[in-house]
Amino acid sequence: MELLQILECSPPLAREPLDAEQAAGVARVFKALGDPVRLRILSIVASREGGEVCVCDITGAFELSQPTISHHLKVLKEVGLLTSERRASWVYYRLVPETLGELSAILGAPAAV
């Protein structure tokens, strides 16, 4: 059930065809990346010094309602690209670099061990 496990078991595209289960899992993550707002959110979190971003910082970067941003954050979290932690009144989001790395490897990165 865990998505990251499926990513770890999926070979690079150029090595051998994906089976249906692998394709379904990998596609879920790519689908999450297939939205401009989510991509920008992810890049904001990923490029942040310290690695943490408060939701209010993200909301301020878009001309979208706060529930919409929250929805996108939820999608990114569900596929294992982000994690969240509540401290006091604020919720901080943080990148999961392993997931990003697995995706890169599936696309055919030169296997950075």
Place this chain on the structure above:
Amino acid sequence: MELLQILECSPPLAREPLDAEQAAGVARVFKALGDPVRLRILSIVASREGGEVCVCDITGAFELSQPTISHHLKVLKEVGLLTSERRASWVYYRLVPETLGELSAILGAPAAV
């Protein structure tokens, strides 16, 4: 196509936030990858010895109608992941490795300069 240019100009996610135009372009390609059938098609083409796959070979690998496969091939072609060439009665599809490489770099590949 100008899509590949956008990919080339887009920094790795972890380096700096994407602007709206970059995010829109990159998202188009990821959205194309966000479907299990298209991912499997891409892996079939990418892992093929010789690099060429006839449409009939792809259609045979799925329990989907031929128009549906043709639709997915068109999507992959429009975002610059595949090219096609007609020879005699058959149409052969081929991977565009540059596009895949740019995506991998945006996800944070170890900067293959």
Place this chain on the structure above:
DNA sequence: TCCCCACATCGATGAGCGTCGAAGTCAGCT
């Protein structure tokens, strides 16, 4: 020339998704 085959396009349909306002939750402050 006529037919057949490989593939693309068209039009329709049902499911999914992005977006919003409204309402709910949760924590700190007075």
Place this chain on the structure above:
DNA sequence: AGCTGACTTCGACGCTCATCGATGTGGGGA
């Protein structure tokens, strides 16, 4: 306890998309 601020969840609406059957196209072969 009550209030306020930061997010999340809910319900709804409009649009996009995956899929299909039917139809169009283009190239060989008989």
